[in-house]
Amino acid sequence: MSTADATAGATAGTRARRTPGLVPVKETLRSAERRPRHPAERGTPAARSPWSFWRLLRSELGLTFRRPRNLLMLAALGVVPVVIGVALRVVAGEDGMGGIIEDVAGNSLMLTFVSFSFLVLLLMPVVVSVVAGDSIAGEAGAGTLRYLLAAPAGRTRLLAVKYLNAVVFAYAVTAVVALSALATGLALFPAGDVTLLSGTTISMGEGLLRIVIAVGYVGAGMAALAAVALALSTFTEVSIGAIAATIVLIIVCQVLRAIPELGEITPYLLPTRFTNFDAVLRDPVDTAALGEGLLAFGAYIVLFGSIAWARFSGKDITS
Amino acid sequence: MTAVTQEAGAPLGAAPPPGDGSGESAIVTRGLTKRFRGGQVAVDALDLAVPRGSVFGFLGPNGSGKTTTIRMLLGLVAPTAGDYSVLGLPLAQALPRVGAVVEGPAFYPYLSGEANLRRFDAADPTARGATAGRRIAEALERVGLSAAAGKRYRNYSLGMRQRLAIAAALLGPRELLILDEPTNGLDPQGTREVRSLVKEIAADGTTVFVSSHLLAEVEQMCTHAAIMRTGRLVAQGTIASLRSGLVVRVRVETPDADDAARVLGALGLADVRRSGAEVTAELDGRAPEQINAALVGEGVAVRGLAVIRPSLEDVFVGLTGEGFDVDG
Incomplete structure (x- = not known):
């Protein structure tokens, strides 16, 4: 109904109003009287609360980090470095050790890098996929998505919150592994100067700094993976579908990387870049490798973020 | 909208938000x-x-x-x-x-x-x-x-x-x-x-x-x-x-259905129908108590008299010719 029509109808006062449809509507006096008398309040749009985005993000983080399933996965990941550390400690007691075992046994900080190289290929990506793949599909499957959007959360806003939440979780996963490995390493192996892969030695303080850099890099890689999982999550109402699809993609990438004849495409596969964190073990730090990896992560985030947005912003929510 | 409460002229004060033609x-x-x-x-x-x-x-x-x-x-x-x-x-x-x-x-x-x-x-x-x-x-x-x-x-x-x-x-x-x-x-x-x-x-x-x-x-x-x-x-x-599109009917329960039908017809009610001990006709705005009085006056034993207002179900059936509880 156009403004002109309505104004004309209203100023005419008592003229019978007709509405589309088969039966004319004669508005009852009762309903006319009940019309709210707050024209000013009704005309002005309700103000957006300045902190509303952060409030929604906090709500999202609260859901993620209070959910028993997610805490269980974090705890399981935290146990893995302990197991690796204990196993290496036992093996290190025997003669004829060498390579990686010697590196770890020689310094407490090395366990962090060893743990990353074990976990970054499958277990950490799986945990991140579960949270990111569930983010939209889980809400759709439970029906809560329709209520969030009717609230109205706003599609772009909700997607941004969901992604930021997944990024925070990705860094939480990385930090849990690093902290658990660091604590285990300090408990089981001697602390002191760190011998790098290049053969040079750095101080323990510098070693800790390099762990921080590695955490930043691996977290970024997991965040890129989260973008892929989020995009897949917008295509289904079954969260296990999005999660499984992401995990299958990771495994397929690992298989493709193992085929030497396909060497040309490996640089474009996301998991190839995950292991680049060992650049911090060079002297000086191989910033070129880190930079290339971060660039690849950025490209994945932009590409799959766009796919997620394009899909989600125009999707019919029928669940 | 302010236009609703004002008799004529442009609304004073703030202009209406664009697209807000929905005062009503x-x-x-x-x-x-x-x-x-x-x-x-x-x-x-x-x-x-x-x-x-x-x-x-x-x-x-x-x-x-x-x-x-x-x-x-x-x-x-x-x-x-x-x-x-x-x-x-x-x-x-x-x-x-x-x-x-x-x-x-x-x-x-x-x-x-x-x-x-x-x-x-x-x-x-x-x-x-x-x-x-x-x-x-x-x-x-x-x-x-x-x-x-x-x-x-x-x-x-x-x-x-x-x-x-x-x-x-x-x-x-x-x-x-x-x-x-x-x-x-x-x-x-x-x-x-x-x-x-x-x-x-x-x-x-x-x-x-x-x-x-x-x-x-x-x-x-x-x-x-x-x-x-x-x-x-x-x-x-x-x-x-x-x-309003549907008629209100009156229903009389009586053992003397024939007599009742005759009386209702004599009162000028349209569409008199009888089935067993029940007679119905279009009420057409008459007072039901007058109909009752007329029936009793003619010696018809009235066991029950009811005004049947159409329900929305009747409206639906009247408009579509179908029962309501069908899946589209």
Whole structure:
């Protein structure tokens, strides 16, 4: 109904109003009287609360980090470095050790890098996929998505919150592994100067700094993976579908990387870049490798973020 | 709008927001159509006008397009054709003033009722976190769930879940409440409570748009109604105007059916019909007590006399030639 029509109808006062449809509507006096008398309040749009985005993000983080399933996965990941550390400690007691075992046994900080190289290929990506793949599909499957959007959360806003939440979780996963490995390493192996892969030695303080850099890099890689999982999550109402699809993609990438004849495409596969964190073990730090990896992560985030947005912003929510 | 309260001339003060031609209508749709992939037309050229302040019943059998219409009004589903306006505002501005229950309750099973409401309140960009506690407590109080506020949603009964959904729709000051089958799964007591809650909310000036496949329910709580059938609007208007197309009849129960039929005919009543010990005729605005007096005066033993007003079910059957409880 156009403004002109309505104004004309209203100023005419008592003229019978007709509405589309088969039966004319004669508005009852009762309903006319009940019309709210707050024209000013009704005309002005309700103000957006300045902190509303952060409030929604906090709500999202609260859901993620209070959910028993997610805490269980974090705890399981935290146990893995302990197991690796204990196993290496036992093996290190025997003669004829060498390579990686010697590196770890020689310094407490090395366990962090060893743990990353074990976990970054499958277990950490799986945990991140579960949270990111569930983010939209889980809400759709439970029906809560329709209520969030009717609230109205706003599609772009909700997607941004969901992604930021997944990024925070990705860094939480990385930090849990690093902290658990660091604590285990300090408990089981001697602390002191760190011998790098290049053969040079750095101080323990510098070693800790390099762990921080590695955490930043691996977290970024997991965040890129989260973008892929989020995009897949917008295509289904079954969260296990999005999660499984992401995990299958990771495994397929690992298989493709193992085929030497396909060497040309490996640089474009996301998991190839995950292991680049060992650049911090060079002297000086191989910033070129880190930079290339971060660039690849950025490209994945932009590409799959766009796919997620394009899909989600125009999707019919029928669940 | 200010234009509503002023007799003539341009409204003083602030100019009306663009597009707000809805001083009188909470919901307007024009030619609203939804065709899903696969070609199924769920809603077909719907022209709906929901007056502000009304309790508007949106009726139709299951599968007649009610929920799809509501999903379009809430921006969940994009129309294939046509347009609509809610509260005369752009949808993003209108939705914070709209409370909605769509296709039953949906909450996080591992959160308490209160935590669930806090979650949905956080999703509304106009809601303030500082007042959330008070508003949530009020909403729970209103639906009678205060005692179960800390209980996990998983352990709620179906009736409690339905009530929590209504509480979520009442978290802020609302100008329009959209309730999709709000009494589904409720026992008779719960149904009565929802009905009185709706009346209470409407008395505050909130427009209530309630969909239902239960005609009797709509007749009891609504001032207006629209009737859908297989995606098309069959009729809309006030409950009285919907009924006005159908005739009111008088029914006489008597052992002297022949005599009664003769008397009714002599009184000038049209369409006199008899079956067994029952005679009916069109009442045509006459006082039933006069008919009774005439019957008794002629020595007809009247065992019962009733005025039969057409129900919405009759309206529906009259308009479509079909019973209501068919799946479109």
